[in-house]
Amino acid sequence: MVDFPINSTDFRLLQPEVIELEQEHFQQATKISAKATSEVLSWQTYLNVLALLSFKEWLTKRILDQRIHLNINAIDTVGHLSVGEFKICVIATENLLDEVVNISEYAIEQQQATADFYVLFEVLEEQEQAICRGFLDYNQLMNYLQRFDLQLSADGCYQLPFFLFDLEPNHLLFYCRFLQPSAISLPVASAATNTSLPLQTYLNKTRTQLCQNSHYTLHPV
Template identity: 40%
Template structure:
């Protein structure tokens, strides 16, 4: 077999095919891109993350070669956030000189259309001052900054063309919309004030929307347990908006799609109900107890404030019972602050009378202020707790603790405690076998005093 082509001529053609604006990607950048894909749950997302990483590193080098003093802020960049990177296939929240940039990776601008995730177009939380096209040729290990489009230009042209999103939550926009002279982007970043490109305000009704669809999401979200399933395959766009704009639910989804054990999947599904309640339900402020006050929610739920902790000799009233339990805990070396204040509420679960005591106090230090919540579950008398009784406490990261009464135990109470910062909330659920349970509104802590 003979070859008519000249190898030297072919090498020259290959050389000429490389764009003159091409940025050579360093081995360090490529290694970093490979490292980043390890956190992605499936091959498709791994490949997109790899390309996005090369696009970012190439763009940063492009900026540095033109202006070494330009400020690049990666702190909130989605590429380094596996949970967010799992749901939006673009480089979001990159800041350059106080401008928010979204990098869109493309294979070639020979394509007449550019694909943008719907989230970066329709959701104010993901709106950016500039959308930048970066071509990545991974085999040649190069990147090229091809063009850019401002937010206001994108909105105007989309409205004029009346382009609708596709079923897979993406938009296809003409590549001709993008300014093909990237150096003009650099001029804007240097000379323009970011107020010249106003971004939409984030709506304040997100939690209301989430609350309205809570029961639907409890049913639908567990169906995304496969890493190969996309949000758009299970949810409506309105439901997807509720997920994409909730950091806690984005984190939950990532945990679900990266877990390797069926048991962990079941735990996450159980926790989903707690998380949605934490996000949507009004919390009871136990910090008010330190001022001998109950907030309106606590009063509606018939919580009864207890006096300061003091030792007593016998079980009689709820106050005396509580103080005796606290004294017993102190004998077991459970540290309870003298500042602690408590309250109780009677519960009935499957006809069984129970009493839940809650004790709280602040933890002040030179660093981050924290608070303690100590929950004690007992009965109105000294009768043993029923077997199978459980007390579960969750926060916005997961189930923190689950205490259970084993068969054969004859305890009249059990307890658990958690510690959090002042902006953290805790959700308590009391349950029996057979799915019988009662979840209380979240506990929160703030020391403001109502006058």
């Protein structure tokens, strides 16, 4: 992959990509999150849908030569979409506290949930904005976990420092256009992985919700 130099004097890095949320985004998020089985899942689903819809809209205006597909089926833990052959995991949070990013175990260790890129979004419901805070690729994520032998927190999340993330979303556009998918090594499903019990998968996903948000009340639109 191309390593882009980070210049702290570059004013663009001080201005994150802010996407204005539309009324239809809130309506769709409310409709989809209402199907969740708990209040915790409902709130995280709500945030995930808002982040996904705004991100898809942002990508569609900038990548015209590749198909962008939104996966709206499994969305209660993290959100997923694809750009061409690349899988992107969208991590939605209400706030970014203490320069720490919480990523659920499910999004990293479950083969069906892993992605080429992990994109961090801060969703500000009252301001009606979704802010793209940065991204990192799967190789960078795994290298950090292995190098520092990072362990799961009690709520089932890995806590990553915010400085790992590339703050320039245009770099992600560059990768999606010119990078070969083989440059990022995603795990391959094994027979042992495929025999996991659906109930255990559900319990693992549910256990990770608390790490991403501190408030779970779904406010009316």
